[in-house]
Amino acid sequence: MIYLDYNATTPTDKRVVEAMIPFYTEQFGNPSSLYTAGQEAKRAVDQARKKVADLIHASEKEIIFTSGGTESDNLVLRGVARAQKKKGNHIIISSIEHHAVLNTAKALENEGYSVTYLLVNENGQVDPQDLKRAIRPETILVSIMHANNESGVMEPIRELAVIAHERGVLFHTDAVQTVGKLPIDVADLGVDFLSASAHKFYGPKGIGFLYAKKGVRFTPQVVGGSHEGGKRAGTENVPAIVGLGVAVEIAATEQKEEMIRGRKLRDDFEEALLSAIPEVRIVSRGVERLYNTSLVLVKYVEGESMLLYLDFEGIAVSTGSACSSSSLEPSHVLLSCGYPEEAAHGSIRFSLGKFTTSYHLKKVLIVFPPIVEKLRKMSPLRDVYSYPPQAD
DSSP: OEEOBTTTOOOOOHHHHHHHTHHHHTSOOOTTOOSHHHHHHHHHHHHHHHHHHHHHTOOGGGEEEESSHHHHHHHHHHHHHHHTTTTOOEEEEETTOOHHHHHHHHHHHHTTOEEEEEOBOTTSOBOHHHHHHHOOTTEEEEEOOSBOTTTOBBOOHHHHHHHHHHTTOEEEEEOTTTBTTBOOOHHHHTOSEEEEEGGGGTSOTTOEEEEEOTTOOOOOSSOSSOTGGGTSOSOOOHHHHHHHHHHHHHHHHHHHHHHHHHHHHHHHHHHHHHHHSSSEEETTTTSOBOTTEEEEEETTOOHHHHHHHHHHTTEEOBSSOGGGTTOOSOOHHHHHTTOOHHHHTTEEEEEOOTTOOHHHHHHHHHHHHHHHHHHHHHOSOTTOOOOOOOOO
């Protein structure tokens, strides 16, 4: 298999797996236990917490281990909504957020909270002036993702956070696609909360973390014991936490080199793809994006068909968000950018990783153009497409 869906998930690094195994079989103590085996597990958890804190330049006490990005996003939105209810009931998010944020916001609306969904421009970016206009006296939280999981487009988080803080509003960013890929300093970003998930950067599934700035108030959503400083109850998943710590350690040492290598691979691939197939667009190609992500629109062809034909050739890609891949609904991200439904249905995402080579991409460039040509000959969609402008 040629795997080109690293934004959906990544293979667990063998070094991560090796570090985790003893905590399943030999060092299996409960970190809350006072005897030696429990304290050994606690030390392992504490060491992993320090590695995570160091990666994003935070304090260890500001790191809360969760089951992943979705739980972290839920914890922030629900936790702030309930803790700040006396102050206000208004939340602001963007229209292109991951469904972990979108659906949580919709659930809060059903509970009586008010939510503003900021529109984005044709390149998928939030206009800071729109945020400034949207903030009201009763606004309690702004949540804007750091980079979009489908297009890879980066949002102006620093500027947006400043605007929120000028009005006394807390700011959260879903950084699931950027932690482990890009250098991150939470103080430099200016955020109060940041969500991340280990399986996006070669760690195990089922573990992530939430950065919560010291002093911010939110209500825990999983209650029971006093784990995670009373912010998230439940016996710690020690093997996964250890794996997260190792994945973080590897990312800290390897991400700079991988950024350079990955960007060249992506840029060369995009140039070759545009030359090989007519009437193709790389979404938001002219703005700052994740170095590994290419969201491609192919006129007159449906994304699902391209995905299946590539799968027959042993090439794994996705159509937009992996969490929505079983749905035939068009990408909400592309619709938000102004693309019509027929164009949004024709998207396919190539996301590269550290095991991607130029050979893999050359194979795509050999098999993909004939697939597109074949599907276009069968397509009833000619002459119905209209693309909005974008920065190229």
